[in-house]
Amino acid sequence: MQFDANKRGLFKARKTVSTDNLLPWVISAQTFLDNCTQCGDCLAVCPEKIIIKGDGGFPNINFDLGECDFCGQCAEICNEPIFTATTEQPWLKKAFINQTCLANENIYCRSCAESCEAQALTFQLGLSAVPKIDNELCNGCGACVAPCPTKAIEIKE
Ligand code: SF4
Ligand code: SF4
Ligand code: SF4
Known part of the structure; x- marks a missing residue:
């Protein structure tokens, strides 16, 4: 499902993300789009290298590259209030x-x-x-x- 932040009138520039491509433990698509700085830390830390720069420069999961082993490193490295605790269900x-x-x-x-x-x-x-x-x-x-x-x-x- 495509989540479009513009429908809420919150952004001038178009920001969308497919909920199917969100990282594990992300609180919501809205929280992600509101807070992700596109710093790339999660891409660098993922041991499986399944996080890519997706549409609009936001990190996306790409299962064509491998699987998520639920290590939690992407959520832990992120400095923004985007993720729940990794003790919760990832997605x-x-x-x-x-x-x-x-x-x-x-x-x-x-x-x-x-x-x-x-x-x-x-x-x-x-x-x-x-x-x-x-x-x-x-x-x-x-x-x-x-x-x-x-x-x-x-x-x-
Ligand atoms: S580490 Fe956090 S702020 Fe940086 S790109 Fe990943 S999700 Fe976005
Ligand atoms: S939990 Fe680990 S393997 Fe899964 S996307 Fe995050 S860093 Fe990569
Ligand atoms: S648990 Fe099994 S069926 Fe489900 S996504 Fe992983 S490999 Fe596929």
Whole structure:
């Protein structure tokens, strides 16, 4: 979902961010847009290098580059009042599988399940079973995104 701060009439310059790309533990899209100075400290500290300079220069998560291991370093390095305590739940993101999954073409693939440490991705018996996601187990880490050959997995709230 795209959050547009201009709709609240708060900024002259357009500031938007997709809530799907927000960093873990960010309080809200509005708080992020109001307070992020685009200093880049969170990009530099992320051990997984999944934080990129996104639209408008704001930091974004990009799961094509890897997964979040929830180390909390991005939230801890930030000097602005943007993040909750890292003892809280990092985000509400979950994985969703779209129609491009190879199982829909009767092609065998288990790449996503093999990358899921939480074991949230399972297949029913049979060659072309479509993967199922257990929302109770999925933490939105994004580890299943990059290994998917057809970009069938999206991480969003
Ligand atoms: S460390 Fe904080 S202020 Fe700096 S770019 Fe990251 S979120 Fe924005
Ligand atoms: S919690 Fe750690 S791995 Fe996840 S985005 Fe922040 S710095 Fe990167
Ligand atoms: S986002 Fe992480 S926990 Fe959720 S299904 Fe993908 S690999 Fe598993």
